[in-house]
Amino acid sequence: MRMESGTKIPSHVAIIMDGNGRWAATQGKPRSWGHAQGVESIRACIEAARVAGVGYITFYTFSTENWGRPESEVSALMDLLCEGIVNETPELARQGVRIVVIGGRGALSDKVRTHIDEIEQATAGGKNLTVVLAINYSSRSEITRAAQQIAARALGGDLVPVMVTEQTFAEELYTSDIPDPDLLIRTGGEQRLSNFLLWQAAYAELLFLPVMWPEFGANEFNEALAEYARRERRFGKIDN
Numbered sequence: 001m002r003m004e005s006g007t008k009i010p011s012h013v014a015i016i017m018d019g020n021g022r023w024a025a026t027q028g029k030p031r032s033w034g035h036a037q038g039v040e041s042i043r044a045c046i047e048a049a050r051v052a053g054v055g056y057i058t059f060y061t062f063s064t065e066n067w068g069r070p071e072s073e074v075s076a077l078m079d080l081l082c083e084g085i086v087n088e089t090p091e092l093a094r095q096g097v098r099i100v101v102i103g104g105r106g107a108l109s110d111k112v113r114t115h116i117d118e119i120e121q122a123t124a125g126g127k128n129l130t131v132v133l134a135i136n137y138s139s140r141s142e143i144t145r146a147a148q149q150i151a152a153r154a155l156g157g158d159l160v161p162v163m164v165t166e167q168t169f170a171e172e173l174y175t176s177d178i179p180d181p182d183l184l185i186r187t188g189g190e191q192r193l194s195n196f197l198l199w200q201a202a203y204a205e206l207l208f209l210p211v212m213w214p215e216f217g218a219n220e221f222n223e224a225l226a227e228y229a230r231r232e233r234r235f236g237k238i239d240n
């Protein structure tokens with residue numbers, strides 16, 4: 001589906017990719033198979049976002065809460081992540097796509113950290129689209145960490161508490177140089193944020209879809225853009 005000219009395109013689309021495990025179960029396959037199929041959906045969305053002229057696309061890849069899954073599923077997810085990075089880096093770099101990772105890196109293995117560093121470096125010059133991967137991400141941890149950094153700066157005499165603004169706060173988040181999402185999509189039928197971009201999504205348009213993530217492709221992405229274009233964003237004001 002092509003977007004009509006003059007259609008509002010979101011600068012930043014954030015996606016909670018949910019439903020891999022349930023989708024795999026419907027196919028009589030293990031959950032890890034669902035995750036592997038989900039990588040195809042990521043590829044399709046990156047391409048569709050680039051074609052549509054979206055500036056930023058964020059994928060919720062692994063939450064801090066996901067460590068609570070069985071060890072075998074966690075390691076399958078980490079292996080897929082490393083494999084995806086190795087396989088996709090050359091093509092993404094060629095397409096001018098920049099990859100940025102947000103989340104706590106300390107808890108990741110050396111191998112995953114090395115792959116993350118490599119893809120960030122290899123794609124740093126990309127100007128056509130920024131892909132943000134939220135890995136070991138928790139919005140509450142991110143906000144808490146920002147508060148710690150601001151408190152440390154205040155104690156160090158670098159700033160006075162009354163001078164702390166929303167801007168000061170936003171600058172201490174992982175997303176300091178990423179605009180707030182305009183459109184937040186969650187696949188898989190659940191209607192919750194699961195600790196994702198709580199600060200940043202204050203005024204995002206929310207779109208909860210029943211489709212499972214492995215079934216989400218370019219057509220579904222373009223449909224979501226069309227739905228966004230139909231929304232009226234008021235930001236608390238009223239129409240004139």
Ligand code: IPE
Binds near residue numbers: 018019023077
């Ligand atoms: C989303 O799919 C992928 C991750 C959380 C990493 P799920 O694995 O949550 O799949 P469901 O929701 O159990 O079907």
Ligand code: IPE
Binds near residue numbers: 017019062
């Ligand atoms: C959210 O999905 C996390 C990611 C997509 C990475 P979950 O499946 O982990 O969320 P809950 O458990 O349904 O809230």
Ligand code: MG
Binds near residue numbers: 018019020188
């Ligand atoms: Mg889930």
